[in-house]
Amino acid sequence: MNDSDELDVVPEKDPALGLRAALALQRLAERVEADQVGVARAQGWSWQQIGDALGVTRQSAHLKYGKDHK
Amino acid sequence: MTQSGDVESGYHPWSTYIAAQEEARRRGDHRVGTDYLVLGLLSDPEMERVLGVTLDAARAALDALDHAALVYVGFTGTFDPPYLTQRPVPKRPKVKQLLSEHLKSTPAAKAALQEAGKPMRRGQHISAVDVLRALMENPPPDPAATLFAALKIDTASLRARLGTETAS
Numbered sequence: 496m497n498d499s500d501e502l503d504v505v506p507e508k509d510p511a512l513g514l515r516a517a518l519a520l521q522r523l524a525e526r527v528e529a530d531q532v533g534v535a536r537a538q539g540w541s542w543q544q545i546g547d548a549l550g551v552t553r554q555s556a557h558l559k560y561g562k563d564h565k
Numbered sequence: 566m567t568q569s570g571d572v573e574s575g576y577h578p579w580s581t582y583i584a585a586q587e588e589a590r591r592r593g594d595h596r597v598g599t600d601y602l603v604l605g606l607l608s609d610p611e612m613e614r615v616l617g618v619t620l621d622a623a624r625a626a627l628d629a630l631d632h633a634a635l636v637y638v639g640f641t642g643t644f645d646p647p648y649l650t651q652r653p654v655p656k657r658p659k660v661k662q663l664l665s666e667h668l669k670s671t672p673a674a675k676a677a678l679q680e681a682g683k684p685m686r687r688g689q690h691i692s693a694v695d696v697l698r699a700l701m702e703n704p705p706p707d708p709a710a711t712l713f714a715a716l717k718i719d720t721a722s723l724r725a726r727l728g729t730e731t732a733s
Contacts, residue, residue, distance in 0.1 A: 509637065511705065511706040511711070512633065512634045512637040512638075513634070513637060513638055514706070515630065515631065515634035515706075515711075516631075516634035516635050516637055516638040516640065517638075518594075519631035519632075519634050519635050520635070520640070521593070521594075521595075522592050522593035522594055522631065523593065523644065523646060524593070525593030525594070525595070525649070526592075526593040526646040526647060526648060526649060527646045529593070529649045530646050530647050562652070563649070563650050563652075
């Protein structure tokens, strides 16, 4: 099958792909966080509550997201 | 930082950096890597012409690379949280703005910008093409090299072509 030809091209262990995946997961996590902070703000959460949920101070939560989510 | 630059040439690498930073932010990255510097260059239509690809195509290529990498480690679901909002890129950035909340660069991105910016220390102007040239120096797995490969950009021939076209 054609598929097997393509599979041959990718070595079984490819750290370039694997390391990229680790960063890609971080990017996804960051996007989920930003999106959910927006949801929380829209529901009236305070920066204190958001900070508590994320395990950071109120100030850090606000510093990071205050500009994008009023 | 803005002192001697900027006046006639109209190009300053900070503009590329700020555009790159917003591309990094959009995808949820903490650091501005060489791949984002390529995207930053592509925010200029003239550089889209030089590279023969659009900014949108380059963004899509990064997404495709990420997707392939995630599949490789077994993360196969369709999961696509929204991108972060990009902040507007000012025409004339204020130094204060640059320093207050910028994303750090990766070491390779920093090195490329320093290399491209060398003539500025002698009071000479540089162009976006100089930054591009510096970004074509590294082999994979440098993120810019990986992106060029994904976009089927032949950096060797592009470098040769730019060598003759540089005067601009």
